Amino acid sequence: MNKLDVPYKIYLDEKEIPSSWYNVRADMKTKPAPLIHPGTLKPMTFEDMRPVFCDELIKQELDNDTAYIKIPDEILNFYKMYRPSPLTHAVFLEEALGTPAHIFYKFEGNNTSGSHKLNSAIAQAYYAKKQGLKGVTTETGAGQWGTALAMACSFFKLGCKVYMVKVSYEQKPFRREVMRTYGASVTPSPSMETEIGRKINAEHPNTTGSLGCAISEAVEVAASTEGYRYVLGSVLNQVLLHQSIIGLETKAACDKYGIKPDVIIGCAGGGSNLGGLISPFMGEKLRGEADYQIIAVEPASCPSFTRGKFAYDFCDTGKVCPMAKMYTLGHDFIPSANHAGGLRYHGMSSILSQLYHDGLMEARSVEQTSVFEAAEMFARVEGILPAPESAHAIRAAIDEALKCKQTGEEKTIIFGLTGTGYFDMVAYEKYNDHVMTDYIPTDEDLAKGFAGIPNINL
Amino acid sequence: MNKLDVPYKIYLDEKEIPSSWYNVRADMKTKPAPLIHPGTLKPMTFEDMRPVFCDELIKQELDNDTAYIKIPDEILNFYKMYRPSPLTHAVFLEEALGTPAHIFYKFEGNNTSGSHKLNSAIAQAYYAKKQGLKGVTTETGAGQWGTALAMACSFFKLGCKVYMVKVSYEQKPFRREVMRTYGASVTPSPSMETEIGRKINAEHPNTTGSLGCAISEAVEVAASTEGYRYVLGSVLNQVLLHQSIIGLETKAACDKYGIKPDVIIGCAGGGSNLGGLISPFMGEKLRGEADYQIIAVEPASCPSFTRGKFAYDFCDTGKVCPMAKMYTLGHDFIPSANHAGGLRYHGMSSILSQLYHDGLMEARSVEQTSVFEAAEMFARVEGILPAPESAHAIRAAIDEALKCKQTGEEKTIIFGLTGTGYFDMVAYEKYNDHVMTDYIPTDEDLAKGFAGIPNINL
Numbered sequence: 001m002n003k004l005d006v007p008y009k010i011y012l013d014e015k016e017i018p019s020s021w022y023n024v025r026a027d028m029k030t031k032p033a034p035l036i037h038p039g040t041l042k043p044m045t046f047e048d049m050r051p052v053f054c055d056e057l058i059k060q061e062l063d064n065d066t067a068y069i070k071i072p073d074e075i076l077n078f079y080k081m082y083r084p085s086p087l088t089h090a091v092f093l094e095e096a097l098g099t100p101a102h103i104f105y106k107f108e109g110n111n112t113s114g115s116h117k118l119n120s121a122i123a124q125a126y127y128a129k130k131q132g133l134k135g136v137t138t139e140t141g142a143g144q145w146g147t148a149l150a151m152a153c154s155f156f157k158l159g160c161k162v163y164m165v166k167v168s169y170e171q172k173p174f175r176r177e178v179m180r181t182y183g184a185s186v187t188p189s190p191s192m193e194t195e196i197g198r199k200i201n202a203e204h205p206n207t208t209g210s211l212g213c214a215i216s217e218a219v220e221v222a223a224s225t226e227g228y229r230y231v232l233g234s235v236l237n238q239v240l241l242h243q244s245i246i247g248l249e250t251k252a253a254c255d256k257y258g259i260k261p262d263v264i265i266g267c268a269g270g271g272s273n274l275g276g277l278i279s280p281f282m283g284e285k286l287r288g289e290a291d292y293q294i295i296a297v298e299p300a301s302c303p304s305f306t307r308g309k310f311a312y313d314f315c316d317t318g319k320v321c322p323m324a325k326m327y328t329l330g331h332d333f334i335p336s337a338n339h340a341g342g343l344r345y346h347g348m349s350s351i352l353s354q355l356y357h358d359g360l361m362e363a364r365s366v367e368q369t370s371v372f373e374a375a376e377m378f379a380r381v382e383g384i385l386p387a388p389e390s391a392h393a394i395r396a397a398i399d400e401a402l403k404c405k406q407t408g409e410e411k412t413i414i415f416g417l418t419g420t421g422y423f424d425m426v427a428y429e430k431y432n433d434h435v436m437t438d439y440i441p442t443d444e445d446l447a448k449g450f451a452g453i454p455n456i457n458l
Numbered sequence: 459m460n461k462l463d464v465p466y467k468i469y470l471d472e473k474e475i476p477s478s479w480y481n482v483r484a485d486m487k488t489k490p491a492p493l494i495h496p497g498t499l500k501p502m503t504f505e506d507m508r509p510v511f512c513d514e515l516i517k518q519e520l521d522n523d524t525a526y527i528k529i530p531d532e533i534l535n536f537y538k539m540y541r542p543s544p545l546t547h548a549v550f551l552e553e554a555l556g557t558p559a560h561i562f563y564k565f566e567g568n569n570t571s572g573s574h575k576l577n578s579a580i581a582q583a584y585y586a587k588k589q590g591l592k593g594v595t596t597e598t599g600a601g602q603w604g605t606a607l608a609m610a611c612s613f614f615k616l617g618c619k620v621y622m623v624k625v626s627y628e629q630k631p632f633r634r635e636v637m638r639t640y641g642a643s644v645t646p647s648p649s650m651e652t653e654i655g656r657k658i659n660a661e662h663p664n665t666t667g668s669l670g671c672a673i674s675e676a677v678e679v680a681a682s683t684e685g686y687r688y689v690l691g692s693v694l695n696q697v698l699l700h701q702s703i704i705g706l707e708t709k710a711a712c713d714k715y716g717i718k719p720d721v722i723i724g725c726a727g728g729g730s731n732l733g734g735l736i737s738p739f740m741g742e743k744l745r746g747e748a749d750y751q752i753i754a755v756e757p758a759s760c761p762s763f764t765r766g767k768f769a770y771d772f773c774d775t776g777k778v779c780p781m782a783k784m785y786t787l788g789h790d791f792i793p794s795a796n797h798a799g800g801l802r803y804h805g806m807s808s809i810l811s812q813l814y815h816d817g818l819m820e821a822r823s824v825e826q827t828s829v830f831e832a833a834e835m836f837a838r839v840e841g842i843l844p845a846p847e848s849a850h851a852i853r854a855a856i857d858e859a860l861k862c863k864q865t866g867e868e869k870t871i872i873f874g875l876t877g878t879g880y881f882d883m884v885a886y887e888k889y890n891d892h893v894m895t896d897y898i899p900t901d902e903d904l905a906k907g908f909a910g911i912p913n914i915n916l
Contacts, residue, residue, distance in 0.1 A: 007471070008472055009538070014465050014467065080467070112841055173883065178880075178886075426635075428636075428638075
């Protein structure tokens with residue numbers, strides 16, 4: 001069955017874990033646009049960011065030039081717990097599809113946070129600890145990022161305050177309890193602990209919360225609590241830097257076994273996984289050393305790349321964060337309530353936005369029932385029940401493999417399997433009961449979101 | 459930190475997956491007592507078992523002599539999806555405890571079933587398929603075994619009917635949906651589909667079900683549906699045979715890296731994990747080639763080994779199954795409702811019972827709050843949130859390591875980490891909220907269970 005001379009699962013030796021992160025910005029001819037201050041419209045400086053972010057992380061955020069940044073030993077030590085992650089040859093999927101394509105996936109779900117988020121969480125917790133801080137704050141929706149951060153803070157004995165969107169806090173108690181088991185405080189948002197929370201509760205007494213509101217609360221608490229800073233699990237340059245570990249390991253495994261990918265596929269919400277997975281391959285492409293077809297996959301119900309505008313916009317609905325230039329649906333855009341599968345962010349990493357704008361990668365959107373179809377098939381043949389987010393990449397990988405079946409091409413496809421779906425069984429239940437529906441926003445729906453994008457030309 | 463010259467996580471090469479299971483019965487001087495027919499009290503023959511069990515599995519059940527049984531290629535092929543499982547050096551736990559002991563754990567949770575149950579599920583599904591059957595039936599409580607069987611049946615395109623204890627079906631919908639995603643039918647038990655189910659529903663209209671009742675339903679359906687057989691995830695000799703893969707891999711990893719275990723620890727419910735983990739080590743002990751301290755860990759609220767009787771008893775409360783000689787609390791014994799952590803079975807594998815009776819292993823019981831204390835500590839330092847069942851072994855391993863701290867002994871301790879606790883967060887929530895309580899049955903409580911054990915002397 002295994003048509004290539006490679007193991008089914010490639011585990012690098014722990015000595016082969018990359019010792020530096022790779023900063024793709026160093027090789028970009030057009031650098032990603034800087035974050036700007038919403039008042040002055042000037043690029044955010046180190047000092048501007050200090051009240052909210054950790055010093056070392058701000059340096060990483062602003063560094064467009066250093067290609068390789070050494071991973072501190074303490075972080076490498078933690079990575080050893082769950083890395084290197086396997087690069088798996090999807091032989092059972094290939095057989096089920098009857099495709100001549102070779103399919104591989106880099107699986108980031110074999111850790112208790114259940115996703116790749118831990119790669120950046122541990123780095124951010126480490127730098128906070130090194131700075132002598134007492135703790136960090138963050139927001140979480142479904143809870144993958146919050147869980148990862150709780151694990152990381154527990155490891156470094158750092159305080160961790162998580163603001164969890166109220167509807168998730170109540171409807172997803174399992175993730176909440178994982179965070180609490182790791183010693184994090186988890187507060188349903190909007191809460192009565194913050195000014196913005198009290199304001200929102202007063203205006204909307206029955207609100208079930210939103211990610212935008214949770215961000216605002218977490219930022220307020222970080223800025224007003226001594227020894228605390230705010231951390232974020234996606235979108236930012238620093239996050240893509242940390243997540244480059246995914247791509248670097250993938251590349252090392254490919255090089256070790258002579259695997260030459262033609263197509264690289266990742267799901268894209270804020271861009272943390274996709275940006276990490278593709279980074280060293282994109283680096284080769286930017287330096288003219290190799291070419292790859294790189295595909296971002298997003299939900300049809302939240303199509304930032306495929307139908308968004310490339311513009312400066314607010315990163316959060318509460319407008320407390322700096323503005324970023326990115327593909328955006330507008331900071332007021334909220335995906336349809338029927339959308340179950342994560343990847344709900346209105347914007348996109350500035351790095352990925354620039355690369356996409358420059359034609360260095362492509363994007364496509366997929367509808368959720370077809371995503372769950374792919375998820376079910378994958379679960380049955382490959383034995384891993386994927387997170388709905390990851391299943392967007394599976395969908396696209398299957399589609400590419402089926403194209404190869406038609407053309408007879410023996411392409412090598414690599415996709416990122418970001419995590420497991422154990423905490424997303426409510427969505428699977430909808431699919432199993434055949435009550436899951438699709439929704440594609442109309443042009444009028446999108447126009448409402450676009451109307452909120454400020455008109456800034458820098 | 460790593461005091462031994464071994465990797466943090468030992469992954470054997472996939473070519474090093476054992477090609478045969480090891481049947482510890484072949485080396486036992488006193489063989490485990492045979493299953494007997496409850497009517498005739500005669501040992502169950504191949505023909506007696508055929509209406510309910512698959513032919514090849516009956517052969518394995520009755521085979522006390524063949525030491526090594528070849529693993530069919532189709533099963534090895536499936537094992538490749540998630541095996542070899544890692545043997546992890548618990549350096550972070552050692553450091554947190556400040557112990558001179560070396561602690562290792564064999565982790566079986568990196569698969570979607572979340573536990574070691576898949577090792578036997580795939581074997582049982584394979585033999586059912588090979589026999590040309592249409593499907594299998596089983597019962598499940600919390601759902602680990604049902605999930606594993608659903609995955610296995612899906613792989614071989616075999617029907618899978620799971621009878622799930624009604625209270626779990628309603629309160630643990632996530633596991634139910636995982637099973638459905640793999641195409642299994644999941645029926646809350648007692649159902650109206652079977653004679654025994656209708657009878658129990660008529661007698662107890664509001665019953666939330668029990669494992670004993672679910673077994674009876676699954677056996678009835680298997681015996682009355684053409685092309686169906688019944689399968690079971692623990693207790694039976696065949697299950698321990700399949701689970702020997704855990705111990706064989708552990709032993710291979712130890713031999714490869716010169717690790718010499720002094721103490722081997724496993725949690726024990728029906729005995730599937732413990733029996734599998736210890737098998738090759740017990741084989742050496744039985745053959746006089748090596749000595750190990752082997753410890754079974756059970757909940758204080760369901761203390762089959764430490765407070766049970768060694769006697770013939772019914773394997774199920776419904777008395778539809780054959781009788782087994784084992785350490786038992788009586789087939790009517792039901793652990794206190796406050797007991798959250800699995801391992802609720804009243805009896806124990808006949809193989810392990812005989813080995814324990816012959817003084818070849820020891821047993822201890824632990825209380826559940828101390829188990830969750832160990833679980834929390836382990837989760838925080840080793841990054842894996844354990845299943846409550848597995849945490850019984852963690853508790854004992856920590857206790858042994860702390861003894862070494864007092865004595866200064868540099869013992870090597872290996873324990874089995876059978877699975878993850880992602881579907882057990884309700885129990886963790888109780889622990890996090892400090893409302894978890896302990897209960898140790900009184901002698902009077904046990905006497906009630908003992909009263910139901912039939913008086914059979916063979």
